[in-house]
Every structure is written in structure tokens, then in C-alpha cells.
Amino acid sequence: MGDTANLLASVFLDTISYWWVIIPTIFLGLIVGGIPGFSAANTIIILMPLTLSMDLQTGLIFMVSLYSAARMGAGIPAILVNIPGTAGAAATPLDGYPMTRQGRGQQALAITFVSSSLGGLLTTVVALATMPILARVGFYMHSVEMIVVMLFGISLIASIAAQDMLKGLIAGFFGLMIGSIGTDVVYATPRGTMGFLELYDGVPLIPALVGLFAVSEAFIIIEKKVILTDEGQAAMANPSWSATFEGVSIALKRWVHIVWTSLIGLIIGVIPGAGASIASFVAYQQSRTFSKTPELYGTGHPEGLIAPESANNGVTSGTLVPLLVLGIPGGATAAIMLVVMQFHGVSFGPSLFERQPEVGYGMFMAMMVSYLLMILTILPLSRYMSRVTTVPTIYLAPMIISFTLVGAFVPREYMFDMFLALAFGVLGYIARRTGYHVAAILIGVILGPLLETYFLRALKKSQGDMSILFSSNIGNVLWVLLVLSLVLPPILKLKRKRRDRRLATLSGDYQ
Amino acid sequence: MVIPVLAIVFTLYFFSTILNSPWTAQVSAFSLGSLLLLFCVIFVAKTVYQLRRGDGTLSFGNIVSRDDLASGRVGLFLATLGFTLLIDYLGFTLTTFLFLLVSMTILARGRGFMRITLVSALMALGGWAVFILAFDTRFPRGWFETTMKAVLANG
Structure with missing residues (x-):
């Protein structure tokens, strides 16, 4: 020691x-x-x-x-x-x-x-x-x-959506769909690439980030x-x-x-x-x-x-x-x-x-x-x-x-990526002007492909059996924590509101 | 309505590209896309209901308006498009200088042209010195970069 x-x-x-x-x-x-x-x-x-x-x-x-x-x-x-x-x-x-x-x-x-x-x-x-x-x-x-x-x-996304649930969910899921562009991880089938070879590897992150936020x-x-x-x-x-x-x-x-x-x-x-x-x-x-x-x-x-x-x-x-x-x-x-x-x-x-x-x-x-x-x-x-x-x-x-x-342009050195950033810029501008959160779109673009990759890997391993998602002890503990982190805040908020109301009533009675 | 309409069009196009694909290519996209379509349909229904009650209007007013022309936003967008199109031919330094000069002049409505020229030149040259001269990144090269390389190589 x-x-x-x-x-x-x-x-x-x-x-x-x-x-x-x-x-x-x-x-x-x-x-x-x-x-x-x-x-x-x-x-x-x-x-x-x-x-x-x-x-x-x-x-x-x-x-x-x-x-x-x-x-x-x-x-x-x-x-x-x-x-x-x-x-x-x-x-x-x-x-x-x-x-x-x-x-x-x-x-x-x-x-x-x-x-x-x-x-x-x-x-x-x-x-x-x-x-x-x-x-x-x-x-x-x-x-x-x-x-x-x-x-x-x-x-x-759900937290961001709290201000306007429907718009937040649309932005988040639109991002997840954009993140799905590219070939699938198992058979390399091109999806949603609009014929652009540059999108076969998926949507590059930096042009999306530059467009949605900077431009x-x-x-x-x-x-x-x-x-x-x-x-x-x-x-x-x-x-x-x-x-x-x-x-x-x-x-x-x-x-x-x-x-x-x-x-x-x-x-x-x-x-x-x-x-x-x-x-x-x-x-x-x-x-x-x-x-x-x-x-x-x-x-x-x-x-x-x-x-x-x-x-x-x-x-x-x-x-x-x-x-x-x-x-x-x-x-x-x-x-x-x-x-x-x-x-x-x-x-x-x-x-x-x-x-x-x-x-x-x-x-x-x-x-x-x-x-x-x-x-x-x-x-x-x-x-x-x-x-x-x-x-x-x-x-x-x-x-x-x-x-x-x-x-x-720098990460892949494709001129295409500059045009892609501009396209994301236009999307980000429209989103901002119409009350959609660009961060929700970006979360989808970043995490969507990762989620799909792990999801497909799990399904391949189980030969399509969805119960694999609940097959591991650590995974199940994480599932419980995830559900708790989603369910607890509204419950706590409700409790806090009730307590405040009760306190207000009590102070009213006292006065 | 613009984002939901874009989302619907894109999702339907995405579905069309995976109809005959293996299930591994479909499972995630169909589940996410179906949910997205559902949210968009609810949004559209909600908007139609609001329109019928007279609580809202349909227009592009908050995206493009006459004010955008006056504020220079349209000009800035066109200059950005020009920058993206020309950089492969003119190279990083020259295109950056021209883009900064044009877009700053548009936004300043022609005022302070000398200052804008100086700022544009300094920024473009600074970018060249850092990214091309010092870091030797593969930024698009053009006449200026080639000339400067020859000048520096020959002392």
C-alpha cells in the first residue's frame, strides 16, 4: 500500500x-x-x-x-x-x-x-x-x-416535451427516424438514404449538430x-x-x-x-x-x-x-x-x-x-x-x-456534409420558429442509431424473442430504475402540490 | 404544421424504402415511425379542431416574412448557400473572405464597409494560418492556398 x-x-x-x-x-x-x-x-x-x-x-x-x-x-x-x-x-x-x-x-x-x-x-x-x-x-x-x-x-425527450408534450414527442421521434437513416446493422440494407451514398453510414453527427444548433x-x-x-x-x-x-x-x-x-x-x-x-x-x-x-x-x-x-x-x-x-x-x-x-x-x-x-x-x-x-x-x-x-x-x-x-466538412472530408449541415440548419430554423426543441431532435439523431444497434443485437441473440429484454438481472434492475425515474417525478410533484395546498389551508385556518 | 408535415412525408418515404427489406431493417423503423405518425396525426387533428373553432390560422408568417428580407435573413441564407457551393472551387480562404464580406455588408445594410472588409480579411487569413498552415487540415484548397504554398515553399 x-x-x-x-x-x-x-x-x-x-x-x-x-x-x-x-x-x-x-x-x-x-x-x-x-x-x-x-x-x-x-x-x-x-x-x-x-x-x-x-x-x-x-x-x-x-x-x-x-x-x-x-x-x-x-x-x-x-x-x-x-x-x-x-x-x-x-x-x-x-x-x-x-x-x-x-x-x-x-x-x-x-x-x-x-x-x-x-x-x-x-x-x-x-x-x-x-x-x-x-x-x-x-x-x-x-x-x-x-x-x-x-x-x-x-x-x-420526455422532460423537454414537458413544456409542450406533443411537439416535444414529434421532435424527438423525428430525430429518432432521421437517426435511422443508413444501412441496417445486420444485412446492410440501405434505408431512407434518398439515393445519397454519403448517408449509407448513417447521418453524420457533426453536420447534424452544426446545422441544428449553429446555423x-x-x-x-x-x-x-x-x-x-x-x-x-x-x-x-x-x-x-x-x-x-x-x-x-x-x-x-x-x-x-x-x-x-x-x-x-x-x-x-x-x-x-x-x-x-x-x-x-x-x-x-x-x-x-x-x-x-x-x-x-x-x-x-x-x-x-x-x-x-x-x-x-x-x-x-x-x-x-x-x-x-x-x-x-x-x-x-x-x-x-x-x-x-x-x-x-x-x-x-x-x-x-x-x-x-x-x-x-x-x-x-x-x-x-x-x-x-x-x-x-x-x-x-x-x-x-x-x-x-x-x-x-x-x-x-x-x-x-x-x-x-x-x-x-472536417471529420469525413465530404463536401456533401456541408450541404447536409445547411439542410439541418433550415430544419433547425423552422423547428425553432415553430416552437419545437432542436435538442430533442438531436437526442434522437445521436441515440437512435445506438439504440437500434443494441436492440437488433439483442434480438439476433434471442432469435427474435422479445423476452430477452428482461432476461438479465442487471438489466431488470436498470428497467426498474428507469420506470421509477419516469414515474416518481410526477408522483412527487403531485404530493408536493397536495402538501402545499394543505399548508395553505392550515395557515388560512390559523389566520 | 411544417415540422409534422415534414415528419409525415419523411416517415412514409422511409417506410417505402424498407417494405421489401429483411425484418432487421424494418423492426425499429416501423415501431418508431408508427409512433411518430400517430403523434403527427394527433397534432394535425388538434390543429384542424383549433382552426374550426377560430382559435388559430394557417400561415408561414413565423418562418418567412417580409421582415426577413429587410433584416437580411434571406440575403444571409443566399450568401450561405453561395458559400457552400463555391468553397470547393475557390478554396477555404477566398470563399470565407467573400462570404464574410457579403453577409456582414448585407446585415449591416452597407454601413461600415471598410471595417467589415478588414474584419473579413483578418478572419479568413487567421483561419488559413491556423487550419491550413499550422494544422495542415484538408480544408478545400483553391487559388489562394496554392499560391501561398508556392510562395512559402520558395522562401
């Missing part, structure tokens, strides 16, 4: 000495994370020659720092201009952007930075401490269990001189450091919320194939379900911002567990890390921590140091970042369109 602690301390101190790599990488990560299409995975691929030329430790620290910073960076444009940098930040603008419009962008950024950093730090420590147990989670999560996890995320937002914001409301402009007239401290204080007061939502992210991150988008939707939905003030979600509620941000940073440390212990990458970035590590002759498995502890523990320590340095370097910048919201929309809207449309 003492030896391990000494080893961890020495690896930690050794990692800190690489601050000269970590700090510039943090800024690079924040930039690439903030531009849709430029994920950490893409950037590591682009910079692969540079990464391979570094020694193993420097290369790993570089990749891990970039990964963590990109995750945090994706939330910045989501909060400031309603454009998530990656699908993992798609739930962030639900409450982050309303805060910005109210002139609380600086607080929102501070809340995001604190909850992301604390979520990332905490889950890194938990991942280190419980690695052998966590590594087994992937073995127990089969297609049936994954179906229920997906449904947890999709049930967020449609650009067409909406030109109605006003700046994106802020009148009250927001008044609040932004005299910026001060106190708004940042207020944001930090709001986040720290909700530390319990940070803890449990980041743990949701960690567990989902450990499951290969699941990702930050699922984690953030599930965390947002659960946070709303168990909140005492669910009606405030979507109006600029700090807890609605903390939940997705803590969760998607929890995923970051979670993905390292199956990578290091089993050699199974949990996502695209982890897969690229695997390639780089194999290039340097690293072999994976539990023995990695005995043979090359500086690599095994070093990756977690790099993540920890990155989050620590991130909070120190980025928090002071929130005051200046929030000034973006005061840029006149005549400049902002064209910049958003040009850079995000090109971002839609």
Missing part, C-alpha cells in the same frame, strides 16, 4: 514537471474542443507525426491533456453562443445559454470550469482506486443493459443587435471578477451534485461504445428527475449546467480504464491513444501497472494534473471569454456560419 502511494506521488510530481507541455496543450484543446468538427481525436490524428516523434511519456501527457481540455472546451461555445463543440456538450446549452442571455455568461463559464475540473479530478481518483472493479463493468453491460442505458438518455442559431440571433436580452446587456455593462467568484461559489455549494453526476459519467465512460453524449443526457435527465426544482431546468438553472459538464468530464477518466486494463478503447480518442502506445511497444492488461507503472498510473496522473492546471489557467479567462456575447450579431452570425460549416 505504502509502495503504491509512494509510486503515485512520484509519478504525480514527475507529471507536474511536464507543465510546459500541459499548459499549451490545454489552450490547444480548448480551441479544438470549441469548434464543431475539431475533436481531440481529429487533432491527435492531425498531429500524429508530432506525437509519434515525442518520447512515450511526453506523448501520453500531450494526448491526455488535449483530451481533457477538448472535453471542457466543447462547453464554452455551447454556453456562450448555443453551439456545442461536440455531441458530448449537446446538453450543456439547455441551461448554459439561457444563463448567458440573462447576462450571467461569466458565472455560467465559471460553473462549467469548476464542475468539469472537479468532476474530472474526482472521477480520476475514483477510477484509480477502483480500477479492477470498474474494468469488469464492461463485461456485464451487454446489449440488453445498453438498451436501458440508451432509454435513460432518450427519456430526456439555425445564426439565423435567429440576427434579429437582435447582440445575443443578450435587455437585462443581460445591463448586467454585462459592468463586468467584474465578482461574477466569476459567484460562479465558483454556486458550483462549490452544489458539490454533491458534481459528485454524483460525474460518477454517472465515469460508469458510462467505462462501457466501451458508450460516450460523453449519452452520459451528459442521462446525467441531465437524472439531475432534473431528482431535483427539488425541476421546473427551473431549461431556464438557466445552475444544476442543469453542472450535471452534463461533470458527467462528460467523468467519461474522460472512465474511458482510460478499459483502455489500460483490457486494451479495449472506449471511444475514438482512446483508440488513437492505443495506436500511439502500441507504436511505443506498450502492451496492455493488468500487468501494465507492474511492468510500466509510469505509463499506467502516468495517464491518470496526467489527467489529474491537466484538470488542476486547467482550473488555474482558464478560470481567470471566463471574464474575457464572456465578452463574446457583446459582439454585434452582424459580425457574429456570419463567423459562426462560415467556421462551423467548414467544421462539418
Whole structure:
């Protein structure tokens, strides 16, 4: 025990000495994370020659720092201009952007930075401490269990639909249908592709994200001189450091919320194939379900911002567990890390921590140091970042369109994807103008194909027998939790209403 | 009504593409699509009922109106379409510069042209420096990128 602690301390101190790599990488990560299409995975691929030329430790620290910073960076444009940098930040603008419009962008950024950093730090420590147990989670999560996890995320549509049930459900199911475009996973039969070969792999996520959020937002914001409301402009007239401290204080007061939502992210991150988008939707939905003030979600509620941000940073440390212990990458970035590590002759498995502890523990320590340095370097910048919201929309809207449309081109390098983003932009604009929630459409587009894949896998295994959905113990526990999370909130709401009414009657009698 | 109508048309088209497919291609789409059609039918019925009671009207007023022409939204959309069509031929830098210049001028109704030109040029050049020069991404290349590559290669 003492030896391990000494080893961890020495690896930690050794990692800190690489601050000269970590700090510039943090800024690079924040930039690439903030531009849709430029994920950490893409950037590591682009910079692969540079990464391979570094020694193993420097290369790993570089990749891990970039990964963590990109995750945090994706939330910045989501909060400031309603454009998530990656699908993992798609739930962030639900409450982050309303805060910005109210002139609380600086607080929102501070809340995001604190909850992301604390979520990332905490889950890194938990991942280190419980690695052998966590590594087994992937073995127990089969297609049936994954179906229920997906449904947890999709049930967020129901929350969004709460404001206008029918419109919310139409938007969500329309998204699920759009997500079904492409060939089916078993026989590769093309469906709904309109003859476009580019859609055979399904609807690419970044063009959908860019269109639904960025392009449609650009067409909406030109109605006003700046994106802020009148009250927001008044609040932004005299910026001060106190708004940042207020944001930090709001986040720290909700530390319990940070803890449990980041743990949701960690567990989902450990499951290969699941990702930050699922984690953030599930965390947002659960946070709303168990909140005492669910009606405030979507109006600029700090807890609605903390939940997705803590969760998607929890995923970051979670993905390292199956990578290091089993050699199974949990996502695209982890897969690229695997390639780089194999290039340097690293072999994976539990023995990695005995043979090359500086690599095994070093990756977690790099993540920890990155989050620590991130909070120190980025928090002071929130005051200046929030000034973006005061840029006149005549400049902002064209910049958003040009850079995000090109971002839609980047992942697959098809010109088709830019046209697709524009088509999604038109759809998003119509949806916004007629009272449909674009986030509900996006949830469907993201989670629809995943749900179908797991559903078909389960049915193939059971040869079409639907009872397989209730055949596993873990799955059944998850089903019960899902039903409870859907049924409990209205019951609690009813109880609360009755209690309030009773209290009002009692106080009336007393008077 | 636009979104429900789009959803109905798309779902029916989707169904038509899977009629003769194996069950694995149909099961999820038919179940999701049927529910979507059901929601849309309820929505349409609700809207027709409201129309009959005189509680609503059918128009495209909240999507496209004369104000959109005045506010520059239509112009911005056309400029965006032009940007998407031209970028493959003119390359990232030149198209971005032209798009920013045209769309900002439309939105500013011709005011501050010098400032807009400067901002457009700086943004386009900044994008070129970061994405093409530094990161060597495969953004669409055109005359400007080819020329600059030759210039930089020859010192």
C-alpha cells in the first residue's frame, strides 16, 4: 500500500514537471474542443507525426491533456453562443445559454470550469482506486443493459416535451427516424438514404449538430443587435471578477451534485461504445428527475449546467480504464491513444501497472494534473471569454456560419456534409420558429442509431424473442430504475402540490 | 404544421424504402415511425379542431416574412448557400473572405464597409494560418492556398 502511494506521488510530481507541455496543450484543446468538427481525436490524428516523434511519456501527457481540455472546451461555445463543440456538450446549452442571455455568461463559464475540473479530478481518483472493479463493468453491460442505458438518455425527450408534450414527442421521434437513416446493422440494407451514398453510414453527427444548433442559431440571433436580452446587456455593462467568484461559489455549494453526476459519467465512460453524449443526457435527465426544482431546468438553472459538464468530464477518466486494463478503447480518442502506445511497444492488461507503472498510473496522473492546471489557467479567462456575447450579431452570425460549416466538412472530408449541415440548419430554423426543441431532435439523431444497434443485437441473440429484454438481472434492475425515474417525478410533484395546498389551508385556518 | 408535415412525408418515404427489406431493417423503423405518425396525426387533428373553432390560422408568417428580407435573413441564407457551393472551387480562404464580406455588408445594410472588409480579411487569413498552415487540415484548397504554398515553399 505504502509502495503504491509512494509510486503515485512520484509519478504525480514527475507529471507536474511536464507543465510546459500541459499548459499549451490545454489552450490547444480548448480551441479544438470549441469548434464543431475539431475533436481531440481529429487533432491527435492531425498531429500524429508530432506525437509519434515525442518520447512515450511526453506523448501520453500531450494526448491526455488535449483530451481533457477538448472535453471542457466543447462547453464554452455551447454556453456562450448555443453551439456545442461536440455531441458530448449537446446538453450543456439547455441551461448554459439561457444563463448567458440573462447576462450571467461569466458565472455560467465559471460553473462549467469548476464542475468539469472537479468532476474530472474526482472521477480520476475514483477510477484509480477502483480500477479492477470498474474494468469488469464492461463485461456485464451487454446489449440488453445498453438498451436501458440508451432509454435513460432518450427519456430526456420526455422532460423537454414537458413544456409542450406533443411537439416535444414529434421532435424527438423525428430525430429518432432521421437517426435511422443508413444501412441496417445486420444485412446492410440501405434505408431512407434518398439515393445519397454519403448517408449509407448513417447521418453524420457533426453536420447534424452544426446545422441544428449553429446555423439555425445564426439565423435567429440576427434579429437582435447582440445575443443578450435587455437585462443581460445591463448586467454585462459592468463586468467584474465578482461574477466569476459567484460562479465558483454556486458550483462549490452544489458539490454533491458534481459528485454524483460525474460518477454517472465515469460508469458510462467505462462501457466501451458508450460516450460523453449519452452520459451528459442521462446525467441531465437524472439531475432534473431528482431535483427539488425541476421546473427551473431549461431556464438557466445552475444544476442543469453542472450535471452534463461533470458527467462528460467523468467519461474522460472512465474511458482510460478499459483502455489500460483490457486494451479495449472506449471511444475514438482512446483508440488513437492505443495506436500511439502500441507504436511505443506498450502492451496492455493488468500487468501494465507492474511492468510500466509510469505509463499506467502516468495517464491518470496526467489527467489529474491537466484538470488542476486547467482550473488555474482558464478560470481567470471566463471574464474575457464572456465578452463574446457583446459582439454585434452582424459580425457574429456570419463567423459562426462560415467556421462551423467548414467544421462539418472536417471529420469525413465530404463536401456533401456541408450541404447536409445547411439542410439541418433550415430544419433547425423552422423547428425553432415553430416552437419545437432542436435538442430533442438531436437526442434522437445521436441515440437512435445506438439504440437500434443494441436492440437488433439483442434480438439476433434471442432469435427474435422479445423476452430477452428482461432476461438479465442487471438489466431488470436498470428497467426498474428507469420506470421509477419516469414515474416518481410526477408522483412527487403531485404530493408536493397536495402538501402545499394543505399548508395553505392550515395557515388560512390559523389566520 | 411544417415540422409534422415534414415528419409525415419523411416517415412514409422511409417506410417505402424498407417494405421489401429483411425484418432487421424494418423492426425499429416501423415501431418508431408508427409512433411518430400517430403523434403527427394527433397534432394535425388538434390543429384542424383549433382552426374550426377560430382559435388559430394557417400561415408561414413565423418562418418567412417580409421582415426577413429587410433584416437580411434571406440575403444571409443566399450568401450561405453561395458559400457552400463555391468553397470547393475557390478554396477555404477566398470563399470565407467573400462570404464574410457579403453577409456582414448585407446585415449591416452597407454601413461600415471598410471595417467589415478588414474584419473579413483578418478572419479568413487567421483561419488559413491556423487550419491550413499550422494544422495542415484538408480544408478545400483553391487559388489562394496554392499560391501561398508556392510562395512559402520558395522562401
